[in-house]
Structure formats: structure tokens, C-alpha cells
Amino acid sequence: MEFKNIDKNLNKILTKIAREKVGKDIEPGKDYIPASGKVLFEQDLLYGVEAVLDAWLTGGRFNAEFEERLASMIGNKRVLTTNSGSSANLLAFATLTSPKLGDKALKAGDEVITVASGFPTTVNPILQYHCIPVFVDVSIPGYNANVAMLEEAVSSKTKAIMLAHTLGNPFDLDAVMAVAKKHDLWVIEDNCDALGAEFDGKKTGTFGHLATCSFYPAHHITMGEGGAVLINDPKLIRIAESMRDWGRDCWCETGHDNTCKNRFWGQYGNLPFGYDHKYVYSERGFNFKITDIQAAIGLSQMERMEPFAEKRRYNHAYLTNLVKSELGDMMIVDEAHPKALPSWFGCTFTLKENFPKNRHALLQYLEDHKVGSRLLFAGNILKQPGYLDMPHRVVGPLDNTDRVMNDTFWVGSWPGLEDKHLDYIAEQMVDFVNENK
Ligand SMILES: Cc1ncc(COP(=O)(O)O)c(C=O)c1O
Known part of the structure; x- marks a missing residue:
């Protein structure tokens, strides 16, 4: 990209400053190895400065380009950026x-099939709109919904399926989309942890009616805080655009007026004729927009979407092969569906019964030896303090979900990690086992 605001001299100064801020080496054993992290380059910071110097600040040229480029990279008609996943x-x-969706619109009391061992904000919208989450168990070692339970989960109230591609590992889209088609259900793919993943040669995020991304620093590319909704259907696109932007009927870009050329000449609802279209609200919306500074950083990061995903796959294969060969008899290593090409968010392990100690002891040991770990988010959301009294339905036992809550954890596969970090992580696990045999 040609900078408009940063001349050669300023570029030199900024590059020098930026270089000092990015790409610090992590020395295994001496420095902490986080389970996730951002990988920034000088260019990312320069893009942010360029956006600041536009002095536009709200969504502008960078946001427009980010949305277009991401749509073409993933294969959606429309990408709408949001301030988080x-x-x-x-x-x-x-x-x-x-209400524009008529009978197909989700209403209070409708059921939505999902899983309990994921991130809370995959489930929260269901509750926030007074719908009922219906939980099916997950499979291990994929950590996605057990698709054999989906048919059983469908009732006359079921309207949608909302599932995440757990930790970058695509769920069985053949099975999920077949059930959705058969019962005429909406599908939302939470693709927040899986940017760059594929199923059957097609990018995840292109199968469901809507899909989502997160650009928080732990995720595949970052803009600080940020997210996106991916959509194909023109009707859904128009509704989502309106809902993101306060629920407005008008579709002017920020800072522009009268794009429709009909600003003072319309009849809307029961408003007086000619009510300014800019202040007509056809949905009950939000303001989820991002700044152009976020978009600029995201746009720069987007160039690395594929290489980052590739590096995550390499790191995942490297570490899981080490763990499998050393500790495979006492730890379950995550696996993908045969048609899936994951974009691994981490390397996930579940302790087998013969593991010498419990997960708590292992993770404390790793932490003491400067290896960061994470749990599979909520574990079993039904057991979380904020969810004890939520309205819900459970289909079949959630044995694997409970197992995830008790025995599963993950460590990093993020692109800032090199072989030496992964060797060290595996060594620490082996040392722990040897010390506790
Ligand atoms: C599956 C999943 N969905 C949604 C989110 C929320 O994203 P954000 O942190 O950008 O709100 C996360 C966060 O990590 C996640 O893992």
C-alpha cells in the first residue's frame, strides 16, 4: 500500500520505533511461553499510524478494504466488521x-442446538434473546459436537444450530448441514478460532447462513479488539448491516449523507412523511462498528492469514507428534475430521486415567516452568456460576463434556512459536510424568 500520510523520513523513524516493539524472541526456560499471542510486524504498526494520520478515525477506507479483502479471501459475499468476536x-x-424474516425469525422460546464445552459468547446470544440452548455432548479427540446426537436433539421448537469450530478444528459440516437442511434450520458457524480452516476444500465460515470471526490478539490475525460477521444471503446482509449500525434503515457510509438520494422523501412506519431517513430505525440494533485504526492493523495482518494458518498447522503437527510418541499411552492428542484442514488455535490434550497426577498438578508444573496453558474455555457451561439457572435442555449424557471440564487443556500452536519452544513444552510434560511416576 502507498502511504498518503507517512513520507520517507517519517517512515524511517516509525519503522525504527516499530522494530523495537515487535518480534521479541522468547527463550525457553527463561521467558514465559504463552499459549497464544499476536505476531506483529513493523508494517502493522505503520498501517495503524497511517490510519491515525488520516484523522478520519471511524470506519473509512481501511475498513472498506478490510471487509472486501476478507470476503474475497474466505469466499463470502459480505464481511461486516465488528468490535469483537x-x-x-x-x-x-x-x-x-x-421480523423481516417472517415465520423463520428466531423468537423467545425457540430452541438452538449447541455444545456446553465452548466459549460462553457462542451460547450467550441464545440466552440474551430468550431462546433455549439445547446441549449435545462433544466427541473426543475432536472436541466438536457429537453429530450422532443432532437428530435426537431436534424438536418441533428447534430453529437453529450455533456451533464453534473448536480450537480451529472444523466440526463435521457434512453432518451438521444435512440435519439443518432436513429440518430447515439456520446455521451459525462460530469461526472465531478457525480463520483459514477448511472442510472438504472449502473455507469454514462459508457453509452456515452466517459465520463469525474474532481478531483479538490470541486469534489468527489481530486488530487489537475486533471481529466480523460473514454472510452470503442478500436479505441477511441488509439486516445485519442495519443491526450493526444502530438498527438504522439508512445505508450511508459513516460521515456521508443522502446516499439513497431520498433522504427527505420517504414514508416509514408511522412517522410523518419525509422524516429524515438518517434517523429511521427498521431494526432494534447495536453499535458494533470498529475504528479505521483497528481496520488498518487488521488489513496489514491479513496478508499473513495463510502463512499464519500454515505455521499453526506445522506447530500443531510438530508438538502433537512429540507428545504422541512420548506420552501417547497416557494422553489423548486432538484429531481432525478426515475432510478437515484445521487452522489450529492450540494443541489440545486430555489426560487418560493412567496419567500419574491430575490436570491441576500438571498445569501448575507447566506454569512453574514457564509454559502457558489454557482450558477448553467454559469446560461445561452448565457448571459455571453465571449459568446455573439458565433455561436449557440437555440431550443424552454430557460425559465427554464433563471429561473436557476435568481433564482437558491446551498449549500454544501460535505462529510466534518455533521448534525450540515446542521441544521445551514437550520436555516439560515428559519431565512432569517422570517425576511423578
Ligand atoms: C469460539 C469463540 N467464540 C467467540 C469468542 C469471542 O471473541 P472475542 O474475544 O473477540 O469477543 C472467542 C474468544 O476467544 C472464542 O474462542
Whole structure:
């Protein structure tokens, strides 16, 4: 990209400053190895400065380019940026509640099939719109919904399926989309942890009616805070655009007026004729928009979407092969569906019964030896303090979900990690086992 605001001299100064801020080496054993992290380059910071110097600040040229480029990279008609992945999930769900969808609109009391061992904001929109989450168990070692339970989960109230591609590992889209088609259900793919993943040669995020991304630093590319909703259907696109932007009927870009050329000449609802279109609200919306500074950083990062996903796959294969060969008899290593090409968010392990100690002891040991770990988010959301009294339905036992809550954890596969970090992580696990045999 040609900079408009940064001349050669300023570029030199900024590049020098930026270089000092990015790409610090992590020395295994001496420095902490986080389970996730951002990988920034000088260019990312320069793009941010260029956007600041536009002095436009709200969504502008960078946001427009980010949305277009991401849509073409993933293969969606429309990408709408949002201020987080959680906002993206809420916006995707809210879109399906629009009265413009008639009988197909989600209403209070409708059921939505999902899983309990994921991130809370995949489930929250269901509850926030007074719908009922219906939980099916997950499979291990894929950590996605056990698709054999989906048919059983469908009732006369079921309207949608909302599932995440767990930790970058695509769920069985053949099975999920077949059930959705058979019962005429909406599908929302929470793609927040899976940017760059594929199923059957097609990018995840292109199968469902709506899909979501997160650009928080732990995720595949970052803009600080940020997210996106991915959509193909023109009707859903229009609803989601409106809902993201306060629920407005008008579709002017920020800072522009009268794009429709009909600003003072319309009849809307029961408003007086000619009521300014800019202040007509056809949905009950939000403001989930991002700044152009976020978009600029995201746009620069987007160039690395594929190489980052590739590096995550390499790191995942490297570490899981080490763990499998050393500890495969006492730890389950995650696996993908045969048609899936994951974009691994981490390397996930579940302790077998013969593991010498419990997960708590292992993770404390790793932490003491400067290896960061994470749990599979909520574990079993039904057991979380904020969810004890939520309205819900459970289909079949959630044995694997409970197992995830008790025995599963993950460590990093993020592109900032090199072989030496992965060797060290595996060594620490082996040392722990040897010390506790
Ligand atoms: C599956 C999933 N969905 C949604 C989110 C929320 O994204 P954000 O942190 O950008 O709100 C996360 C966060 O990590 C996630 O893992």
C-alpha cells in the first residue's frame, strides 16, 4: 500500500520505533511461553499510524478494504466488521431475530442446538434473546459436537444450530448441514478460532447462513479488539448491516449523507412523511462498528492469514507428534475430521486415567516452568456460576463434556512459536510424568 500520510523520513523513524516493539524472541526456560499471542510486524504498526494520520478515525477506507479483502479471501459475499468476536456472535444471532424474516425469525422460546464445552459468547446470544440452548455432548479427540446426537436433539421448537469450530478444528459440516437442511434450520458457524480452516476444500465460515470471526490478539490475525460477521444471503446482509449500525434503515457510509438520494422523501412506519431517513430505525440494533485504526492493523495482518494458518498447522503437527510418541499411552492428542484442514488455535490434550497426577498438578508444573496453558474455555457451561439457572435442555449424557471440564487443556500452536519452544513444552510434560511416576 502507498502511504498518503507517512513520507520517507517519517517512515524511517516509525519503522525504527516499530522494530523495537515487535518480534521479541522468547527463550525457553527463561521467558514465559504463552499459549497464544499476536505476531506483529513493523508494517502493522505503520498501517495503524497511517490510519491515525488520516484523522478520519471511524470506519473509512481501511475498513472498506478490510471487509472486501476478507470476503474475497474466505469466499463470502459480505464481511461486516465488528468490535469483537462476541459482538459478531450476538450480531449474527440478532440478525436471525429480525421480523423481516417472517415465520423463520428466531423468537423467545425457540430452541438452538449447541455444545456446553465452548466459549460462553457462542451460547450467550441464545440466552440474551430468550431462546433455549439445547446441549449435545462433544466427541473426543475432536472436541466438536457429537453429530450422532443432532437428530435426537431436534424438536418441533428447534430453529437453529450455533456451533464453534473448536480450537480451529472444523466440526463435521457434512453432518451438521444435512440435519439443518432436513429440518430447515439456520446455521451459525462460530469461526472465531478457525480463520483459514477448511472442510472438504472449502473455507469454514462459508457453509452456515452466517459465520463469525474474532481478531483479538490470541486469534489468527489481530486488530487489537475486533471481529466480523460473514454472510452470503442478500436479505441477511441488509439486516445485519442495519443491526450493526444502530438498527438504522439508512445505508450511508459513516460521515456521508443522502446516499439513497431520498433522504427527505420517504414514508416509514408511522412517522410523518419525509422524516429524515438518517434517523429511521427498521431494526432494534447495536453499535458494533470498529475504528479505521483497528481496520488498518487488521488489513496489514491479513496478508499473513495463510502463512499464519500454515505455521499453526506445522506447530500443531510438530508438538502433537512429540507428545504422541512420548506420552501417547497416557494422553489423548486432538484429531481432525478426515475432510478437515484445521487452522489450529492450540494443541489440545486430555489426560487418560493412567496419567500419574491430575490436570491441576500438571498445569501448575507447566506454569512453574514457564509454559502457558489454557482450558477448553467454559469446560461445561452448565457448571459455571453465571449459568446455573439458565433455561436449557440437555440431550443424552454430557460425559465427554464433563471429561473436557476435568481433564482437558491446551498449549500454544501460535505462529510466534518455533521448534525450540515446542521441544521445551514437550520436555516439560515428559519431565512432569517422570517425576511423578
Ligand atoms: C469460539 C469463540 N467464540 C467467540 C469468542 C469471542 O471473541 P472475542 O474475544 O473477540 O469477543 C472467542 C474468544 O476467544 C472464542 O474462542
